[in-house]
Amino acid sequence: MDLASNSVNGSQMSQWERLVQLPAAFSQQLHDLYDREALPMDVRHYLSAWIESQQWQRAASDYDLAMVLFQVLLENLDIQYSRFVQEDSFLMQHNFRRYKQNFQRYLENPCVLAHNICWYLEKEKEILQTADLAEQVRVMQVEQGGFETSTQRDLDHRMASLKNEVQCMEHAMMCLEEQQDEFDFKYQTFLIEAPLSGNPDNPQQAKLQSLINKLNDCRKNTLFGLNKLLEKAEDLIDVLVNKEKVEWQRRQQKHCIGAPHRVCLDQLEKWFTCVAESLFQVREFLSKLEELAGKVTYEKDPIKGVKPSLQMRTEKLLSDLLKSSFVVETQPSMPQGKGPLVLRTGVQFFVKTRLLVKFPDLNHHMKVNVSMDREPPQIKRYRHFNVLGTTSKALNMSESKNGGMVADFRHLNLKEQKSGGGAKGAPDISLSVTEELHIMYFNTLFEFKGMSVELQATSLPVVIISNASQQQSACASVLWFNMLSQDTKDLMFFANSPAATWPQFGEMLSWQFLSATKRGLNDAQLEMIANRLFGKQQSYDICSVAWSTFSKENSPDTFWVWFDSIVVMVKANLENLWRDGLIMGFVTKSKEKTLLKKKQKGTFLIRFSESVIGGITFSWVENNATGDPEVKTIQPFTKDDLSQIPFPEIIRHFLILKDVPQNPLLYLYPNTPKDEAFGKYYADKSGLDSPYLIYIKTRLVFVLKGDTLEAVSHMSTDAAEGEVPQPIEPFGNVAVQPVDSLEHHAANCCLDPMLCDSVANLGDDPMYPSCTNHFFDSEPLPTSL
Incomplete structure (x- = not known):
């Protein structure tokens, strides 16, 4: 049994136990968090109970405490190593020996170790909070979720039907090829034998005519089946492009301004990929028909008459699907910003694009390039920006948690172009800096099985600021635009903004x-x-x-x-x-x-x-x-x-x-x-009598004098030894709000029975009573010294 087994206190689960039981989407975040060397996940798991019970935050600024915790950590690693020896777990023995060696680097500065563990624990809490929010959203949207499930089931059924049609067509193509091979063999045999027989009414000729009629009917049926298959694909593309994707884009807009909407692309990727794969197979079927017609053809051959139109239709459907499949999955955001779509010049930001048609053969083969404002509005004083940083990345499956084809730009920043103030003679429309909207463009080339299509994705309009003081106004613009506008390329929205x-x-x-x-x-x-x-x-x-x-x-x-x-x-x-x-x-x-x-x-x-x-x-x-x-x-x-x-x-x-x-x-x-x-939110007094605190305790309070609310301390630590500070005289309607329990030396305490009703000791020393209801008129002091 490992130390983590002691982490349950009654019915309350430890933080680590809650984390390891999260759904896959959130457990992946946990794996990403511990994909570092500072704190191995094995150590976090096997020492979870001990780690969560220590005062790491205090140790981060207290060298003596940090050193004690560092030594205890090494001892726990030795204990766990001994258990693995008994269990004959060779691999874990090796790992824990290496972990202990790595932790030795904190010997000179154990406070760094305490700080690192604090950071991990806080990040874990953020993952749990995100998971809790997702669960609350799921509960809040039960009815909507039911509707979405019904729509999803319908589309899943239609996708399955499309796949089935493709499989049936694959079988039909095999039958057609076999029938043509039979006709071709008998026809070639007839050509060889007919001159030898000299009989103009050779019965083989009638059989050949029957075979060619059957072949013609089979070709017609195959072309008809391909047409029906394209009709199904066309209907699905219409739903995916004009409904599902549009609804996802609107949900993403609202999600950017705080709405609890689902914006995961996994389901859309599954559907887009299914239709794309089906259309690529249709292209192969059409190529096969062209090959068959090259071997055997005849007057009024249906392949020659119908195949070109089916080919054009297939290419257009596939092109439309591919152009709609390139999207911005994560909108431009600054790590320290209040939300997405507000960017600051000179400050790094990140953005992620995704191709919803997932073909593993294209992994790392498609380059995505970033640019700004391809079609800026022609108005005066409209600013222009250059994108700096790594502006070209390959779509790949390794940067995605779920294996999607993404290009994750993490180190971009913007620089304003100093030249140019708008087109000459352009209208002088008055827009403030935070009303000026800009769009980021992402371009790539899709090349696969002879198909070549240029793809472009655009971000939602962003607001670009140059000073932190503009952040709040910029956020207001982002909220207003995404609340009201569904035209994500309307850069002149604020020239005549509608009311809400x-x-x-x-x-x-x-x-x-x-x-x-x-x-x-x-x-x-x-x-x-x-x-x-x-x-x-x-x-x-x-x-x-x-x-x-x-x-x-x-x-x-x-x-x-x-x-x-x-x-x-x-x-x-x-x-x-x-x-x-x-x-x-x-x-x-x-x-x-x-x-x-x-x-x-x-x-x-x-x-x-x-x-x-x-x-x-x-x-x-x-x-x-x-x-x-x-x-x-x-x-x-x-x-x-x-x-x-x-x-x-x-x-x-x-x-x-x-x-x-x-x-x-x-x-x-x-x-x-x-x-x-x-x-349950009252301050915990259990940690106030720590032997590490050597200063006299003070308590910062608010005192309401007339209409003025002042912050004062219970006592001044600058008082000379033996000097007794004078208490505040009681007067009408004075409100006092203390921050923490007061502890001070008896020599500095005026025990007024009207004001003092509790006494506590500092540590274990009876010479240091504390008075919790004395309020001394002194200068404001910090809550800790």
């Missing part, structure tokens, strides 16, 4: 949350956003949003800036809370008061600020002096605030300093006890 209907717009907004946090927007949240845009309406379905309203008016505080800042904040600091439904988020102030005033004292809800960009706040209900319910709201917190203090800790320790300090937050709307809702 509210159903379209609301769906797109929900996708932003779904792609970032795995939880979209519900109807109530979308209604609040619609209310913000249009005011109170009985129905928003007839409302529309203009492009200028979305991203151009009131710059820089546009609707998109407000909304996107919320998404960024939630993704960075509140993803788990949002996914668990603990944040109501989008709710108007008036609706908030209506909801809370009906609830018991201490009920609170969390919403996004309407006025502070990227802000979140909470409101609670309490009774005023007359006993009436009153709703109070805290000053919004921003992403910077939440990076200092986790939001669950703000909720947990929120206090109003009156005569008796109290936390007014008791029930998360509608009636969930606070600790039940947020308890």
